[in-house]
Amino acid sequence: MTSSSRKPIRKAVFPVAGMGTRFLPATKAIPKEMLPVIDRPLIQYAVDEAREAGIDQLIFVTGRGKTAIVEHFDHAFELEATMAERDKSLAILEPTRIQPGNLVTVRQQVPLGLGHAIWCARAIVGDEPFAIFLPDELMIGQPGCMKQMVEAYNAVGGNLISVLEVPEEDVSSYGVIEPGARSGALTEVRGLVEKPKRGEAPSNLIISGRYILQPEVMRVLEAQEKGAGGEIQLTDAMAKMIGTQPFHAVTFAGKRYDCGSKTGFVEATLAIALEREDMRDDVRAMALRLLG
Secondary structure (H helix, E strand, C coil): CCCCCCCCEEEEEEEECCCCCHHHHCCCCCCCCCCEEEEEEHHHHHHHHHHCCCEEEEEEEEEEHHHHHHHCCCCCHHHHHHHHHCCCCCCCHHHCCCCCCCCCEECCCCCCCCCHHHHHHHHHCCCCEEHHHHHHEEEECCCCCHHHHHHHHHHHHCEEEEEECCCCHHHHHHHHEEEEEEECCCEEEEEEEEECCHCCCCEEEEEEEEECCHHHHHHHHHHHHCHHHCCCHHHHHHHHHHEECCEEEECCCCCEEEECHHHHHHHHHHHHHHHHCHHHHHHHHHHHHCCC
């Protein structure tokens, strides 16, 4: 397939149906994706990254009690009217506005795993390639992770996953790729291994939470048996597509923060605060005071 005949990446799936039990009691009534890293909820960082990459159709796979995510991206008439009356700028709300029809929600009624969550979006994805964002993984880079991936997709097509190099002693906590030929940030993927033992890992390139997949993955997920943990695993479906379509990994030039863990969430908050001109000096002084 030539680059001119390749379908562009216009759609992104955000699996946001999880219950966020690791952050209880904070997530009893608030979706974990709405927890703020400073002044933006986690889901906002992922949506901003998608838009930067030219993606305009956002598909949220939600569950019970997740309406706040959708409301965050809706027009807040009373709030905006009040701010306008008080001569406050509405620019701060601009990133939360999504054009009508560009945000779609589907329900994952039973928690059967990431692969099942993606499959729930099949009718909206249709026969187009699409991106997947795991909002728990906060990816900070210039340009953003998905923009780097879309640029790679425009060059090679097929399926892509984002990877990061980690120290060898950490590989057993992650999914790892079995690498083929390398060219710059692009690595051919020959296999995927979930949480290998340290001495048996085929590389130190771990899968991070960004993907570009061809629509055929939906048919693979349709027929797939339950895997680890009694869930339908996305990694298993991707592994079946290796060899039938081009499959590459893009080594992300940037930082990843695991906001699915409390320490990762604190690290992300501190790291981003230290980058922001409006607060970095105060935060640095505060951190030194606390450490002292």
